[in-house]
Amino acid sequence: MKYNVVERFTSINGEGMKAGQLAVFIRFAGCNLRCTYCDTMWANDKDVAYEPMTAEEIYDYIKGTGIVNVTITGGEPLIQAGVDKLLELLSGDESLYVEIETNGSVPLKDFMDLTNPPSFTMDYKLPSSEMENGMEKENFSYLTEKDTLKFVVGTMEDLERADELIREHRLTDTTNVYFSPVYGELPYEAIVDFMKERNLGGVTFQLQLHKFVWNPEERSV
Numbered sequence: 001m002k003y004n005v006v007e008r009f010t011s012i013n014g015e016g017m018k019a020g021q022l023a024v025f026i027r028f029a030g031c032n033l034r035c036t037y038c039d040t041m042w043a044n045d046k047d048v049a050y051e052p053m054t055a056e057e058i059y060d061y062i063k064g065t066g067i068v069n070v071t072i073t074g075g076e077p078l079i080q081a082g083v084d085k086l087l088e089l090l091s092g093d094e095s096l097y098v099e100i101e102t103n104g105s106v107p108l109k110d111f112m113d114l115t116n117p118p119s120f121t122m123d124y125k126l127p128s129s130e131m132e133n134g135m136e137k138e139n140f141s142y143l144t145e146k147d148t149l150k151f152v153v154g155t156m157e158d159l160e161r162a163d164e165l166i167r168e169h170r171l172t173d174t175t176n177v178y179f180s181p182v183y184g185e186l187p188y189e190a191i192v193d194f195m196k197e198r199n200l201g202g203v204t205f206q207l208q209l210h211k212f213v214w215n216p217e218e219r220s221v
């Protein structure tokens with residue numbers, strides 16, 4: 001079994017609960033969605049160059065870095081054939097903290113009986129992504145305090161929809177809820193003002209750190 005790896009690199013994690021910490025990134029090719037704002041659409045091009053790697057080769061690369069935080073991303077990692085086998089291998093190494101960045105369209109129930117499961121950082125695609133119809137709402141019930149639900153917000157309509165979902169599904173009671181701005185869209189102050197007006201105490205506002213350390217277009221950072 002080989003996986004189509006378009007990027008493998010070390011950096012600081014720019015997002016989520018491990019933001020600011022060193023992490024190893026494995027980025028897979030291909031995605032089943034086409035978000036309007038995607039900053040990694042190049043990885044979803046049908047002709048994108050990739051390095052075929054076995055699960056063992058990926059594991060050896062990760063261990064060779066000496067970094068314990070691992071982010072498996074893409075593209076969409078959970079549509080990769082045999083990804084459960086890779087996750088099983090990685091989950092066998094208790095010294096690793098494995099995070100999966102996933103787009104909310106793939107049923108998480110298929111990954112619930114992994115020993116030592118990874119931390120799922122799951123998007124819910126809001127209206128401005130034009131991909132909300134692809135969302136698997138049942139996934140909300142699989143997210144726990146070890147996971148993250150990320151709302152990437154580009155418009156005030158996105159914020160209103162996120163607030164509606166947070167309240168309807170009581171999301172901040174069960175998982176870590178993040179607001180992350182679509183880069184260059186809404187003023188950050190507008191998002192914080194919205195959080196204050198709606199008393200969204202359980203939500204974490206994040207910025208993609210790597211887009212402030214490097215050029216926002218830079219790859220492998």
Ligand SMILES: C[S@@+](CC[C@H](N)C(=O)[O-])C[C@H]1O[C@@H](n2cnc3c(N)ncnc32)[C@H](O)[C@@H]1O
Pocket residue numbers: 031037038039040073074075076077101102103104122123150152180181182183208
């Ligand atoms: C490139 S995606 C790959 C993982 C998965 N396909 C997903 O969408 O969650 C990684 C993260 O970057 C976010 N992202 C993509 N483009 C962005 C942008 N222009 N501004 C802010 N976040 C963005 C996605 O929403 C997702 O949370």
Ligand SMILES: Nc1nc2[nH]cc(C(=O)O)c2c(=O)[nH]1
Pocket residue numbers: 011012013014015040071073074101210221
């Ligand atoms: N530094 C850095 N941190 C990240 N966290 C999640 C990323 C992603 O593209 O999934 C990412 C990324 O692309 N770069």
Ligand code: SF4
Pocket residue numbers: 031032033034035037038039040041044074075076103
């Ligand atoms: S799901 Fe993720 S990789 Fe796919 S288009 Fe959207 S942001 Fe890009």
Ligand SMILES: [Mg+2]
Pocket residue numbers: 039040
């Ligand atoms: Mg990224």
